[in-house]
Amino acid sequence: MKNPAIYIIGSGAIGKALAVFLKLENRDAILVRGSVDHQPEEENTITVYGQDDQVSRQTVKTTTFSHLSDINGIVLITAKAFGNTAIAEKLRHKEGDFSIVLLQNGLNIERPFDDFEKVYRCVLFSTSQVTGTHEVSFKTVTESPVGNLEGDNAGTEEIIQQIHTSYFGFRSEPNIETIVWNKAIINCAFNSICPLLEIDNGIFQRNTEAFEMAQTIIGECVAVAEKYDIKLDQKEIEQTLLLISQRADGQLISTYEDIRNKRRTEIESLNLEVARMADEINMPELVPTTRTLGEMIRIKSNLKMARN
Incomplete structure (x- = not known):
């Protein structure tokens, strides 16, 4: 055949x-x-x-x-x-x-x-x-x-x-929905923190402060998922983030590449989508860091694209 x-x-x-x-x-x-x-x-x-x-x-x-x-x-x-x-x-x-x-x-x-x-x-x-x-x-x-x-x-x-x-x-x-959430949360960390620090994906396994920031984002996103009856394991997500950081050491995340090349990013389907879902259930207070870093990426991208 x-x-x-x-x-x-x-x-x-x-x-x-x-x-x-x-x-x-x-x-x-x-x-x-x-x-x-x-x-x-x-x-x-x-x-x-x-x-x-x-x-x-x-x-x-x-x-x-x-x-x-x-x-x-x-x-x-x-x-x-x-x-x-x-x-x-x-x-x-x-x-x-x-x-x-x-x-x-x-x-x-x-x-x-x-x-x-x-x-x-x-x-x-x-x-x-x-x-x-x-x-x-x-x-x-x-x-x-x-x-x-x-x-x-x-x-x-x-x-x-x-x-x-x-x-x-x-x-x-x-159980693809759970995996989708797990990876989206990981990407909320990678695609906001790495471009803002202008650093490669390996930063989380090299720098404690960067990893702590990622943990904050993961915790906020897990809280939103729970409100939608999706049960996630925060520690498991953190360990996966560290594994990816180790395996992708030296590699640049796509959002950072997009910003550098004056292209639109996918932050709307990551940090800003989690923030939208929190707003949808009238609980914006769940995601202060996730939202702020997502908005900073959006602003940084728009500023870069506006430059000649």
Whole structure:
């Protein structure tokens, strides 16, 4: 049986790395630009520098929605989460049979896809950073879990069989909502503290004060989750944060890269979404630090983008 086509929407660092790893295992992977259209199709040789001096290199096709008459297979969305509404609208206008997997971190990012039948969440435990033209640096902590938010995980194993690779692994997770919250909380710390300190991801395992600030954010977010009947283990989240900090030492978090390159950040789906959820239940006092650092990131990003 022929493997289905795999469309990776988002040609950034994660998308490029995943496309290379899929091509290495003879999968039909195509990069799709999510935010632009009507541009020529390209074929580029992409190089991924991985762990233990591992280097992977493949030629990958990059296209846009305007070149796709229909879509049949698996759609992996690695674009920034703030683009999900526009991506969902483009997918609605495509014929075909496809499953959607959101390879994005953040809370409630799946809402634009509520009317699609086959939608899965994936929580990324890998990091990737653009290091040059068609070059990325890739590190993985562990296999990234995939599941549907209905909790029955119907169809998940079939998806994983197609997208799992030796260097970028995936696993089935029936309790994906808890994992989504865990990782979103971790990202609330990484994506606010690291850019404000202008430092790499390894800071939390090197600096006690930075880790204490992360603990404050984690505690606030866990308190909000509990109000939504989601039970989390704060100590477990802290240990995962330290593990990621150790494994991603020297790597820059995506929000810091976005600010440096005058791009919009995803802070709205992280710190500011937690703050919005606290406001929704009339308990803004739960998240003073999480909100403040999120607002500082928003302001810093806007100031940077406004500069010529």
